[in-house]
Amino acid sequence: MSGIFGVLGISGTGLTVHRKWLDAVSDNIANINNVTSTSNDAFQARYIIARAVDYGRGTEGAEVGGAVFSGRTQGKLVYEPDHPLADENGNVRYPDINLGDQMGNLIMAQRGYQANLAVVDRAREAYQAALQLGRA
Numbered sequence: 066m067s068g069i070f071g072v073l074g075i076s077g078t079g080l081t082v083h084r085k086w087l088d089a090v091s092d093n094i095a096n097i098n099n100v101t102s103t104s105n106d107a108f109q110a111r112y113i114i115a116r117a118v119d120y121g122r123g124t125e126g127a128e129v130g131g132a133v134f135s136g137r138t139q140g141k142l143v144y145e146p147d148h149p150l151a152d153e154n155g156n157v158r159y160p161d162i163n164l165g166d167q168m169g170n171l172i173m174a175q176r177g178y179q180a181n182l183a184v185v186d187r188a189r190e191a192y193q194a195a196l197q198l199g200r201a
Contacts, residue, residue, distance in 0.1 A: 090174055107141070
């Protein structure tokens with residue numbers, strides 16, 4: 066992705082990674098109150114793994130290396146005897162997701178997305194200014 070337009074490509078990869086991160090955090094927050102019976106697994110938070118393209122050997126940007134799940138299938142047992150999914154002891158299972166952690170991740174992903182978008186805007190303006198100089 067080298068050359069005059071490399072910055073657009075690199076920032077584009079950053080936008081993609083941060084968008085995927087935002088999607089994962091949004092999904093985690095949307096499912097934070099999912100209730101299931103104690104015989105089923107709780108919703109697991111999803112986390113995005115970001116890595117450098119070519120493992121940092123070049124200037125190609127970033128990519129999503131995959132997604133991992135929290136692995137906390139036990140969730141939190143909550144005593145809600147009136148809930149239709151409650152077991153014989155009155156317990157239901159909620160995901161073990163910390164809203165504060167998710168909000169922190171949301172802010173970081175949003176700021177990263179905004180920063181990459183600002184780079185794209187600045188590069189576009191610089192390229193347009195260079196074209197105007199060429200026309201003069």
